[in-house]
Amino acid sequence: MVSRVIPVDPFDLVIFGGTGDLARRKILPGLYRRFLDGQMPEDARIIGAARGEMDTDGYRKFVDAAVREFVSEKKCDSKVLKAFLKRLHFVQLDALGDQGWPDLKALSDHERVQAFYFSVGPSLFGAIAERLHKYEIAGADARIVVEKPFGHDEATARALNESLAKHFAEHQIYRIDHYLGKETVQNLMALRFGNMLFEPLWNAQYVDHIQITVAETVGVEGRGSYYDKSGAMRDMVQNHLMQLLCLTAMEPPSKFEPNAVRDEKLKIIRALDPVSPEDIVRGQYRGNDDVVSYLEDADADASTTESFVAMKLQISNWRWNGTPFYLRTGKRLRDRMSEIVVRFKEPPHSIFEEDTGQTANELSIRLQPNEGMDLKVTIKEPGLGGMRLIDVPLDMTFADALGEEAADSPDAYERLIMDVIRGNQTLFMRGDEVEAAWAWTDPIIEGWKERRDKPALYDPFSSGPEEALMLLHKDGRRWREIRE
Numbered sequence: 434m435v436s437r438v439i440p441v442d443p444f445d446l447v448i449f450g451g452t453g454d455l456a457r458r459k460i461l462p463g464l465y466r467r468f469l470d471g472q473m474p475e476d477a478r479i480i481g482a483a484r485g486e487m488d489t490d491g492y493r494k495f496v497d498a499a500v501r502e503f504v505s506e507k508k509c510d511s512k513v514l515k516a517f518l519k520r521l522h523f524v525q526l527d528a529l530g531d532q533g534w535p536d537l538k539a540l541s542d543h544e545r546v547q548a549f550y551f552s553v554g555p556s557l558f559g560a561i562a563e564r565l566h567k568y569e570i571a572g573a574d575a576r577i578v579v580e581k582p583f584g585h586d587e588a589t590a591r592a593l594n595e596s597l598a599k600h601f602a603e604h605q606i607y608r609i610d611h612y613l614g615k616e617t618v619q620n621l622m623a624l625r626f627g628n629m630l631f632e633p634l635w636n637a638q639y640v641d642h643i644q645i646t647v648a649e650t651v652g653v654e655g656r657g658s659y660y661d662k663s664g665a666m667r668d669m670v671q672n673h674l675m676q677l678l679c680l681t682a683m684e685p686p687s688k689f690e691p692n693a694v695r696d697e698k699l700k701i702i703r704a705l706d707p708v709s710p711e712d713i714v715r716g717q718y719r720g721n722d723d724v725v726s727y728l729e730d731a732d733a734d735a736s737t738t739e740s741f742v743a744m745k746l747q748i749s750n751w752r753w754n755g756t757p758f759y760l761r762t763g764k765r766l767r768d769r770m771s772e773i774v775v776r777f778k779e780p781p782h783s784i785f786e787e788d789t790g791q792t793a794n795e796l797s798i799r800l801q802p803n804e805g806m807d808l809k810v811t812i813k814e815p816g817l818g819g820m821r822l823i824d825v826p827l828d829m830t831f832a833d834a835l836g837e838e839a840a841d842s843p844d845a846y847e848r849l850i851m852d853v854i855r856g857n858q859t860l861f862m863r864g865d866e867v868e869a870a871w872a873w874t875d876p877i878i879e880g881w882k883e884r885r886d887k888p889a890l891y892d893p894f895s896s897g898p899e900e901a902l903m904l905l906h907k908d909g910r911r912w913r914e915i916r917e
């Protein structure tokens with residue numbers, strides 16, 4: 434398996450919030466891996482910008498430690514790391530004031546690809562965009578990358594879009610959702626639109642239902658003050674699960690091209706029916722002898738914020754009318770697992786005797802862990818004893834099928850950053866998409882507030898509240914087990 438690394442043009446990447454948690458754990462280690470793979474031009478520069486007391490030497494030490502901590506030992510080559518660190522610079526600046534901006538201006542070069550990664554709280558996005566313009570740091574083709582959360586509701590997302598639009602055109606704005614950078618998510622598109630096998634069956638006539646699960650074992654540890662104002666609906670459903678839903682449900686775009694893909698995703702969001710309260714379950718984790726409850730974890734007495742949400746959705750269009758989509762996400766669940774499962778209908782008529790064990794086909798697309806796909810097919814149980822049917826998986830775990838090299842594919846962040854440098858927006862959310870997703874989410878959250886809805890409690894490391902199981906049981910269906 435030969436990995437194909439296409440070098441990119443010389444670039445300057447400025448990371449606002451370059452000393453923060455996201456930069457340390459994801460962005461900088463990812464950039465090192467791109468450098469190691471030879472994808473980064475020799476003269477590329479990475480400029481950390483943050484308000485803490487630091488200089489370039491100190492920043493190089495900071496990044497050295499981050500790479501050693503978050504890159505696998507096998508990829509941590511001291512000589513390469515030393516060369517990578519030379520690419521790094523640091524500018525101390527205040528996003529809300531004037532300090533440091535002339536220093537950043539002195540480093541800026543409009544002849545290169547310029548990318549500005551806003552790895553800071555969203556309250557700083559507008560101020561940074563304004564100063565990039567005011568100090569003439571960003572050239573005409575500069576790109577900005579903005580992190581989640583993109584707004585708190587439709588009104589704030591729109592205001593944020595407007596504040597960025599004052600200084601940057603839509604084709605310069607990259608709203609990142611790292612779920613879209615995952616290898617399997619892109620493979621979902623390859624599977625659907627690169628094969629003849631699935632697309633003819635990919636509709637309400639042949640698909641019984643679709644399940645999308647993003648389960649975490651972690652609690653809100655340390656992020657409680659942010660999370661308690663947000664909850665699973667805002668933190669996970671409005672963005673990550675909605676994006677997975679769109680890619681699963683959308684019509685084939687005419688081209689694998691940014692606006693063609695994003696137009697199709699937007700149509701799905703707009704075709705979502707409003708969800709009635711009986712089709713949603715909210716949950717919040719209890720504590721046990723080993724872990725504290727959500728309330729203690731988030732340090733929020735009597736909070737009614739949900740750490741779990743499960744829901745049944747309907748898409749009102751020709752393709753999906755009558756096929757429900759079940760979404761579920763939560764913290765402190767049994768295992769860390771993200772997957773999309775397409776459950777096909779049973780054959781219209783069985784020629785076999787009733788108790789032969791025939792079931793429906795199931796295609797599961799695993800995002801994490803063990804990225805891969807798995808198609809459950811029915812075959813005859815080998816041996817004598819008549820026609821007994823069993824399900825067997827046609828398993829394509831990438832590591833098994835394509836070798837360890839392929840399984841060790843770039844992390845979502847590094848892939849997306851390289852897309853920014855190349856100027857490819859396909860895997861980034863457009864402004865109208867984000868606003869539409871909020872427009873669908875807002876009435877649901879508003880309804881909870883009006884009804885003073887309280888989340889159902891669930892045990893830590895379980896599958897979530899009992900009520901979530903009932904959501905499918907009442908339709909004669911069941912969730913896939915949450916299992917690594």
Ligand code: NAD
Nearest residue numbers: 450451452453454455483484527528552553554580581582
């Ligand atoms: P953090 O608090 O760890 O770091 C914030 C960074 O911003 C620091 O480098 C700090 O120096 C800088 N900063 C703060 N105020 C500033 C100012 N006035 N001027 C200049 N610099 C300033 O935050 P984080 O966890 O790295 O998150 C950054 C962004 O990424 C947030 O929007 C967050 O929601 C988002 N995000 C983070 C994660 C994650 O895993 N940490 C995941 C997804 C999204």
